[in-house]
Amino acid sequence: MADGTDLLRAWWEQTSLDPRRAGGRTLDWENRPASYKEYPGAARLPLEMPENIPTADLWQALQQRRSRRDLAAAELGREQLALLLWACQGITARLGTQLLRTAPSAGALYPFETYVSLQRVAGLSPCLTHLHIPGFHLEVLTEGEFGPHLAHAALGQEFVADAAAVVVWTAVLPRCTWKYGPRALRYLGLDLGHVGQNLALAAAALGLSCCPVAAFLDRELNAVLEVDGTNEFAYYLAAVGPAPRGRSPEPATR
Numbered sequence: 343m344a345d346g347t348d349l350l351r352a353w354w355e356q357t358s359l360d361p362r363r364a365g366g367r368t369l370d371w372e373n374r375p376a377s378y379k380e381y382p383g384a385a386r387l388p389l390e391m392p393e394n395i396p397t398a399d400l401w402q403a404l405q406q407r408r409s410r411r412d413l414a415a416a417e418l419g420r421e422q423l424a425l426l427l428w429a430c431q432g433i434t435a436r437l438g439t440q441l442l443r444t445a446p447s448a449g450a451l452y453p454f455e456t457y458v459s460l461q462r463v464a465g466l467s468p469c470l471t472h473l474h475i476p477g478f479h480l481e482v483l484t485e486g487e488f489g490p491h492l493a494h495a496a497l498g499q500e501f502v503a504d505a506a507a508v509v510v511w512t513a514v515l516p517r518c519t520w521k522y523g524p525r526a527l528r529y530l531g532l533d534l535g536h537v538g539q540n541l542a543l544a545a546a547a548l549g550l551s552c553c554p555v556a557a558f559l560d561r562e563l564n565a566v567l568e569v570d571g572t573n574e575f576a577y578y579l580a581a582v583g584p585a586p587r588g589r590s591p592e593p594a595t596r
């Protein structure tokens with residue numbers, strides 16, 4: 343079929359667990375890929391969490407969550423930024439050496455990295471950053487405005503440039519194929535779906551606009567992030583920021 347269904351069926355079949363293939367994998371512990379990425383030497387931006395995690399009504403957040411592309415020219419607060427990123431990948435428990443997070447992940451492998459383009463955050467100049475997982479701080483990769491580059495890579499979706507911050511997730515395949523082989527890609531999308539929904543619900547709870555984006559030019563976005571496109575590649579992004587005051591959520595149109 344020209345629409346790609348055949349290709350996907352073949353992939354689904356080949357990545358299906360069946361008794362002939364299940365359980366046959368031995369884990370090569372000596373060559374286990376690193377669990378998270380670090381940029382030694384990068385300047386650090388602390389993420390300033392409030393003293394207490396705020397309370398919010400989950401049911402209200404579920405009711406209010408909408409993909410909103412209307413973003414005000416206002417700044418995102420530092421605490422808001424911290425809370426949004428904590429909702430994505432905050433550490434909530436430790437199991438031996440494993441750092442368990444706010445979102446579930448198959449095998450607790452977390453085969454993705456989180457980059458954040460700060461575009462209008464209180465007291466911070468625009469820059470591209472990377473979330474350091476155990477330290478819960480941002481590592482500054484490059485100073486400057488990344489919104490227009492990200493929007494261009496996202497097929498010209500202007501709200502990506504207008505957002506106060508854009509979170510970009512990359513997939514780090516070897517971290518997951520190490521355990522799950524070709525089935526890893528199934529899990530990756532599921533893992534990032536959980537993370538994206540955490541961000542969307544946290545944004546709703548904070549009264550912010552948030553819109554997920556998966557329509558982008560892969561190579562162009564990989565180049566913006568300076569990732570190799572093979573072992574690590576762009577997978578998903580979300581634009582987030584203050585919502586225009588007094589405007590009710592726009593209906594879903596896309």
Ligand SMILES: Cc1cc2nc3c(=O)[nH]c(=O)nc-3n(C[C@H](O)[C@H](O)[C@H](O)COP(=O)(O)O)c2cc1C
Nearest residue numbers: 407408409410411499553554555556557594595596
């Ligand atoms: C995986 C995924 C990719 C998406 N990509 C885009 C996108 O590139 N641009 C966009 O404007 N919205 C995008 N959206 C948002 C959807 O259009 C939106 O979720 C849908 O219209 C339903 O509306 P709601 O989220 O407000 O309920 C995406 C949503 C998901 C889950």
